[in-house]
Amino acid sequence: MGMVNLAFLIVFPVVAAGVLLLVRNNRARSVVVIVSAAAIMIASAWLAVGHLFSETWYPPFEGEWVTILTLVIDVLCCAYIIVKGIRHKKPLAVALAAVQTVIIVAFELLIAHGMTIENNLYVDGLSVIMTLIIGVIGGGICIYALGYMHDFQVHEDDNDKPDRRPVFFALMFVFLSAMFAIVFSNNLTWLLCAWEVTTVCSFALIGYTRTPEAIDNSFRQIVMNLIGGLAFALALVYLGYSGILELDKLIAQGALGGLVIPLALLAVAAFTKAAQVPFQSWLLGAMVAPTPTSALLHSSTMVKAGVFLLIKLAPCFGWSYNGIMVVLVGGFTFLFCSFLAVSQSNAKRVLAYSTVANLGLIVACAGVGTPEAVWAAIFLLIFHAAAKSLLFLCVGTAEHHIGSRDIEDMDNLFVRMPILARLMALGMLCMFIAPFGMLISKWATIVSLVNTDNILLLFILAFGSAATFMFWAKWLGKVLAIAQQDPDVEKTVHPSEWFSLALMAALVLLLSVGFPFLSEFVVVPYLAHFAADILPGTTVWWGSISATIDFDNLIIMAVIVLALIAAFAVQFTRPKKPTASVYLAGVALDAEKRTYRNSLNGETQTTQRNWYLDGWLGEKTLEPIANIISILLIAVGLACSLLVTGGVL
Amino acid sequence: MTGLSFVFSLVGFGVLAPVIGCLLAGIDRKLTARLQGRVGPPLLQPWYDVRKLIVKQSAQVNSYQAFYVCMSLVLAVLAGAFFFAGGNFLLVVFVLTLSTLFFIIAAYSTRSPYAELGAEREIAQVMSYEPMVILISIAFYFALRTFDTGVVFSLDRPLILSLPLVFVGLLFILTIKLRKSPFDLSYSHHAHQELVKGITTEMSGRTLAMVEVMHWYESILFLGWVGLFLVWGSWFALIPAIIGISAVYFLEVFIDNNFARVKWQSMLKWSWVVTLVCCSLNIVLLYWLG
Numbered sequence: 001m002g003m004v005n006l007a008f009l010i011v012f013p014v015v016a017a018g019v020l021l022l023v024r025n026n027r028a029r030s031v032v033v034i035v036s037a038a039a040i041m042i043a044s045a046w047l048a049v050g051h052l053f054s055e056t057w058y059p060p061f062e063g064e065w066v067t068i069l070t071l072v073i074d075v076l077c078c079a080y081i082i083v084k085g086i087r088h089k090k091p092l093a094v095a096l097a098a099v100q101t102v103i104i105v106a107f108e109l110l111i112a113h114g115m116t117i118e119n120n121l122y123v124d125g126l127s128v129i130m131t132l133i134i135g136v137i138g139g140g141i142c143i144y145a146l147g148y149m150h151d152f153q154v155h156e157d158d159n160d161k162p163d164r165r166p167v168f169f170a171l172m173f174v175f176l177s178a179m180f181a182i183v184f185s186n187n188l189t190w191l192l193c194a195w196e197v198t199t200v201c202s203f204a205l206i207g208y209t210r211t212p213e214a215i216d217n218s219f220r221q222i223v224m225n226l227i228g229g230l231a232f233a234l235a236l237v238y239l240g241y242s243g244i245l246e247l248d249k250l251i252a253q254g255a256l257g258g259l260v261i262p263l264a265l266l267a268v269a270a271f272t273k274a275a276q277v278p279f280q281s282w283l284l285g286a287m288v289a290p291t292p293t294s295a296l297l298h299s300s301t302m303v304k305a306g307v308f309l310l311i312k313l314a315p316c317f318g319w320s321y322n323g324i325m326v327v328l329v330g331g332f333t334f335l336f337c338s339f340l341a342v343s344q345s346n347a348k349r350v351l352a353y354s355t356v357a358n359l360g361l362i363v364a365c366a367g368v369g370t371p372e373a374v375w376a377a378i379f380l381l382i383f384h385a386a387a388k389s390l391l392f393l394c395v396g397t398a399e400h401h402i403g404s405r406d407i408e409d410m411d412n413l414f415v416r417m418p419i420l421a422r423l424m425a426l427g428m429l430c431m432f433i434a435p436f437g438m439l440i441s442k443w444a445t446i447v448s449l450v451n452t453d454n455i456l457l458l459f460i461l462a463f464g465s466a467a468t469f470m471f472w473a474k475w476l477g478k479v480l481a482i483a484q485q486d487p488d489v490e491k492t493v494h495p496s497e498w499f500s501l502a503l504m505a506a507l508v509l510l511l512s513v514g515f516p517f518l519s520e521f522v523v524v525p526y527l528a529h530f531a532a533d534i535l536p537g538t539t540v541w542w543g544s545i546s547a548t549i550d551f552d553n554l555i556i557m558a559v560i561v562l563a564l565i566a567a568f569a570v571q572f573t574r575p576k577k578p579t580a581s582v583y584l585a586g587v588a589l590d591a592e593k594r595t596y597r598n599s600l601n602g603e604t605q606t607t608q609r610n611w612y613l614d615g616w617l618g619e620k621t622l623e624p625i626a627n628i629i630s631i632l633l634i635a636v637g638l639a640c641s642l643l644v645t646g647g648v649l
Numbered sequence: 650m651t652g653l654s655f656v657f658s659l660v661g662f663g664v665l666a667p668v669i670g671c672l673l674a675g676i677d678r679k680l681t682a683r684l685q686g687r688v689g690p691p692l693l694q695p696w697y698d699v700r701k702l703i704v705k706q707s708a709q710v711n712s713y714q715a716f717y718v719c720m721s722l723v724l725a726v727l728a729g730a731f732f733f734a735g736g737n738f739l740l741v742v743f744v745l746t747l748s749t750l751f752f753i754i755a756a757y758s759t760r761s762p763y764a765e766l767g768a769e770r771e772i773a774q775v776m777s778y779e780p781m782v783i784l785i786s787i788a789f790y791f792a793l794r795t796f797d798t799g800v801v802f803s804l805d806r807p808l809i810l811s812l813p814l815v816f817v818g819l820l821f822i823l824t825i826k827l828r829k830s831p832f833d834l835s836y837s838h839h840a841h842q843e844l845v846k847g848i849t850t851e852m853s854g855r856t857l858a859m860v861e862v863m864h865w866y867e868s869i870l871f872l873g874w875v876g877l878f879l880v881w882g883s884w885f886a887l888i889p890a891i892i893g894i895s896a897v898y899f900l901e902v903f904i905d906n907n908f909a910r911v912k913w914q915s916m917l918k919w920s921w922v923v924t925l926v927c928c929s930l931n932i933v934l935l936y937w938l939g
Contacts, residue, residue, distance in 0.1 A: 433750055434740075434743035434746065434747055435744075435747070439743060443743065446739065447796075455932055458787050459780075459784070459925070459928070462781075463780045465779060465780075466775070466776045469750075470776045473753055473775070474772055477756075477757030477768055478757070480713075482711045482713060482759070482760060483760040553737055556731075567716075567720060571713070574712060576713075578709060578710055580709060580710055582762075582764075583761060583845065608765045611773070
């Protein structure tokens with residue numbers, strides 16, 4: 001039964017994608033998307049029922065033909081990039097894709113061919129958690145896209161652009177399939193294939209609108225991720241020579257201190273996927289794509305593949321050269337991107353920088369490598385996926401109804417889009433403040449860092465968190481501001497959008513309340529199973545496994561969440577009657593509109609912009625510094641891994 | 650922190666803190682007046698002010714501001730209760746940050762130009778002191794291998810001996826937290842350096858009364874943080890602790906009266922520099938001492 005379920009999750013989205021490519025009728029497409037997304041959600045939940053709490057399960061599946069299929073898919077992906085690259089005159093992308101094809105084909109035919117693989121697939125607690133994130137959140141985003149893309153296409157029609165929605169939805173579903181393959185593959189060649197498919201899908205999704213900007217940004221994405229893909233392929237070659245082609249065996253060997261070079265290369269591959277500095281610019285550029293793409297790529301899939309791999313490899317890091325590199329790259333990414341987010345007024349760019357920053361935190365936790373840190377990393381991953389997708393979807397809907405994605409234009413959103421503003425506020429609260437998930441996970445990060453004496457990281461965390469508070473609080477303030485009685489413009493939001501928004505909001509609240517139980521019954525058992533099933537008995541350094549934060553304190557936080565929900569529920573239903581108008585220094589003309597009589601006897605409206613600290617924290621100032629530091633760190637890290645293997649260090 | 654100690658702490662802090670806080674505020678005003686060559690109001694003037702605010706007719710710009718301020722007050726009390734019950738220091742810090750966030754949102758919700766500017770400045774204040782606050786808890790952990798504040802009553806010697814520079818850093822940001830000049834950017838009790846009334850511009854009547862009471866609670870909580878560094882496992886420790894806390898409070902009033910408000914840029918820059926220098930040197934010191 002489990003095997004069927006697994007096959008369904010990987011194959012069915014591709015079938016759905018095929019159908020969606022052919023369907024041109026809007027209503028038929030809605031039906032297909034909703035039914036497929038629902039089927040994927042149910043299958044994910046079904047898998048969770050069977051495997052969320054149990055030990056690692058290796059489905060008995062030989063699948064020689066799948067390996068051949070992955071080779072074909074790899075070659076097709078590279079061919080697609082080469083064709084696109086030639087058409088748009090991007091020699092770098094063509095060269096990288098060509099080199100990668102040669103390496104992969106040579107590897108498959110010369111090294112991997114004939115090697116026996118014990119287990120091609122696996123299912124454990126973390127892959128089930130990822131399945132739920134991909135299936136439920138990813139599926140929700142696909143449903144949301146129905147309404148969003150309808151409005152989007154209306155705008156495109158005005159500009160005489162063709163309707164390419166069949167391609168869009170097909171890509172979304174292929175993406176889901178590839179992500180499922182990533183979290184179930186124990187065979188590293190399969191993993192690499194799925195990895196490349198996500199790269200190519202996001203390339204096509206970013207370039208969806210075919211504007212010059214979109215095409216440029218999609219090529220930036222493909223170049224950076226091909227660098228990562230190349231690193232992955234090289235790691236595979238090295239591993240092939242060492243006789244290891246399975247993820248669990250790699251982890252077991254790596255945890256004993258071996259395989260330093262392939263681990264360093266895999267870390268670099270994960271950095272590109274997770275958009276760590278200096279690769280962050282592809283994620284920022286990806287914001288030109290329609291918002292469901294951003295939501296899918298940056299909350300539940302694409303970037304999560306990178307951190308997922310690092311979390312898996314975490315026992316191989318710790319206080320080693322690789323571990324230090326991973327910790328520092330993640331830490332500096334968190335610091336600089338939190339600062340950079342302060343300087344942005346474009347809501348999607350704030351979300352993008354915050355995404356990169358939080359991924360940096362997850363990467364740093366994976367680098368620390370202790371069970372405590374992995375516990376924190378898993379919760380960061382879960383809550384980031386839920387809260388960030390809610391926020392992206394909110395911004396997307398707001399943009400279509402107020403005509404802007406600028407935070408300054410979200411003034412008075414509380415009145416103009418009452419429900420949406422509240423959901424957006426919920427998403428923001430979950431991102432940066434106790435008692436919600438992200439902050440508790442950050443708390444756990446602090447605990448795991450003090451227990452491993454990572455002093456530099458603790459300083460980075462302290463200062464970065466201050467910036468985090470600033471950029472969220474000022475945005476939250478704008479959204480919750482209440483002024484004149486503007487008309488309510490959220491009446492035309494599509495039901496599909498409301499459904500997904502409600503789903504994400506419910507997830508955020510349920511997860512926040514259920515945090516202690518999620519820790520007790522899912523994440524801690526997963527860590528124990530993982531250590532028992534995969535890590536060799538000699539790696540005693542992984543130590544005893546327990547929740548990083550005491551159950552009592554988690555319960556306190558959950559109770560505060562419940563109390564806040566109750567308080568807000570009461571407040572929102574109370575009658576609202578202002579009895580005074582704001583103070584405008586005694587010369588107000590219309591207090592609702594904040595206008596006053598100026599010194600020339602004319603009428604002036606007061607405006608108030610948030611602070612963006614652009615001079616200090618702007619992209620021009622910080623980005624070069626961040627890139628240089630990070631490139632140096634990665635270069636030194638790779639050099640060290642070579643020297644260690646060569647016996648010099 | 651057990652459930653019972655929490656309940657005791659909640660009741661004790663909930664009842665005693667505003668009383669002591671109010672008296673401290675009265676002493677503050679007396680001292681300030683003397684430093685300025687005035688006689689000053691009666692000791693209980695802060696209480697008379699709040700009592701008057703409570704009976705005033707309600708005038709609200711919107712129905713949310715009072716709610717947010719109320720949430721802020723409740724959370725500040727909760728943070729104090731966690732602290733004095735010997736709970737996790739990070740828990741205290743995070744609950745207090747949530748309280749501050751609600752206060753900021755309260756001001757933003759009015760969309761009043763003056764209140765919004767005050768809120769923006771309050772955010773800058775949070776950004777200035779937050780790294781120090783987090784690093785205090787981290788230094789606390791490095792010194793004692795726990796985040797639970799209760800352990801200070803089982804120490805052989807006070808924490809200030811192992812974390813002297815962190816204590817200096819705490820004093821620096823305490824000026825921001827206690828809303829004393831030169832760092833009283835978001836709102837001040839000195840009329841001469843205020844832009845209308847900062848973050849509290851649109852707060853009046855009971856809402857403003859809640860803000861005042863919250864300030865009393867917070868003052869006691871922050872002085873409790875000072876006390877954390879001064880006590881050890883002996884009843885005798887209470888004497889130097891009380892003397893130390895009083896000295897710190899007097900120092901804050903003294904600074905308040907001798908410095909003009911600075912720009913937020915200076916506040917941010919200097920708090921971060923002090924935080925970096927004090928905490929890093931002190932952690933080096935801790936390692937050196939073993």
